[in-house]
Amino acid sequence: MQDQETLERYFSWDPRDNEDFRPMIIGTGSIGGKGRSLLYAARRLWSSGNELLASVRIPPSMFIGTDVFLQVMESIGGQDRVKSLIGDDGTAVEAAFLSTRLPDYVIPPLRDFLSRVEDPVVVRSSSVLEDSIKHSFAGKYRSTFLMNRGSLEERVRRVEEEILRIYARTYFPTAVSYRKKHQLGDDLMGIIVMRMSGRWRGRYYYPTTGGVGYSRNVRRWTTRIRMEDGILRFVFGLGTMSTKRGYARTFSLTNPALRPEGSNPYKIMKHAQEKFQAIDGTTEELVTLDVKTLWRELLRWHPNLGTFAQLYTVDGDTGYFSSVDYSTEIPNAYSKICFTFEDFPKKCRRFFDRMRALLPLLEQSMGVPADIEYAYEPTEDQLELLQSRPLWIGGVAVGSAKIPDLTGRKVILMADRMVTDGVLEDIPYLVYVDYRIYSSDPDFHSVARGIGYINQSMGDQRYVLVAPGRVGSSNPELGVPVQYNELTQCACIVELGIPKSGHMPELSYGTHFFSDLETDNVMYLPVYDGETGNLFDQDWFDSAPFVQGPHMAIRIYRGSFSVYSDGTENRGVVVANRVNPPCED
Incomplete structure (x- = not known):
């Protein structure tokens, strides 16, 4: 499964060697796993010679090296001092980091970045240990959004505070226990400051769709699908819901019509996404919205809403789906609108063509299966890559396990x-x-x-x-x-x-x-x-x-x-x- 020589080239690549990426990096040292892997993927896609892949974007971003983290640590009193503050909830550690400031040389490029980006921003952890095949640290550190409102100096200060909070998470109990469990030792933290994917639609900010993708599908729901076919899991709205155990649409890249839940309309409805996440510009909070109540408003911003959503209507003991448009009427309390993405493969073929080329290319380039996060705007056919990293698919060799004769057991x-x-x-x-x-x-x-x-x-x-x-x-x-x-x-x-x-x-x-x-x-x-x-x-x-x-x-x-x-x-x-x-x- 792994190509060791290719893998070594992938891990040895330094984004500072690329003249396009060098101006995006502040400080020295590593920019961490998320940062380095994202820029590596962008480099490979843009130089692929494939127009579909060369058009993939990454959001406007800046990357902060681990030397900044080390200097902040020293200003607090060093690692021993920080470790002495570790408690049950990390409160003392966070207070210590928030009592200091980032080095002076970080502020001007941060100010310059925010002067050009006025949409909401995401501040993401990008630790050195996240740059590994097996340990993704998913959910162990901190990534959060900021509305990015107010004066430029106010916005700079809020991002600075969020960076310090992420630094503190390096020594929160969740991360410390994870590293201890896997015998990983101490970590160093890099930072990504990234424009949030999406756009304003009335009072709400979100991308039309967001999700995750994998070049290998190791949990097939039918033997008609091969592991190497790849898999996508995505949602309407912010992709945050695709990384949780809620409702999302799952596609095999080679046969998008095959659903894990089967073809029965009732089962499709029971597994379909009904709520989506967005940034509320009025409350300035991440909110969860219900398509069943907002669908008419959504038609203003998504005239093609029927590409993603359908009306499920109860008819006796059965049910059926129909399209959604301005003329839609919901016949009874047992019927509802939900996101089935039934027409998505047919209406967005270039999206699937792109993903069928993108995921194998990244796997080939890294020497190991690929794991990505993305956002997609179907109207413009615009794909933004938000994360790319190696995919760990377990320690048992494929085909090595057989079920023994269970007679009498x-x-x-x-x-x-x-x-x-x-x-x-x-x-x-x-x-x-x-x-x-x-x-x-x-x-x-x-x-x-x-x-x-x-x-x-x-x-x-x-x-x-x-x-x-x-x-x-x-x-x-x-x-x-x-x-x-x-x-x-x-x-x-x-x-x-x-x-x-x-x-x-x-x-x-x-x-x-x-x-x-x-x-x-x-x-x-x-x-x-x-x-x-x-x-x-x-x-x-x-x-x-x-x-x-x-x-x-x-x-x-x-x-x-x-x-x-x-x-x-x-x-x-x-x-x-x-x-x-x-x-x-």
């Missing part, structure tokens, strides 16, 4: 999609969240904290987690809102799709949650109850002896469990080898 769970190669033998615990109790008890966060408590109590023991819907979702109605740092001992996550309770797994490849799964080699299986090729043995879960967890919805089974998954055949199973009585030691 008790299979309690079976999946037929979105699995990768992997084997786990003799895992001593299985933790199960009963969907019936979870659905009826609104105290969702107590369930999440209960799992965290069990995880902490495990010591060095591993367990399989079986839970309804999307584990780690920020919306508890979609799944248990457990934090990833509450799953450190989890060896495998099984997400149960229970149609009658509304809990359904979703191919969230590309989210911060899945990035952590890949980095830690945590296996994953989605099981769709009642569907062919899937098995959820409810009788076993109800009859096998268990210990009640800290919440009534949580059960703990102790014994021996094995997990086998074959990515080539797209099949995975969980086997109960032995279950101990609760009183057994």
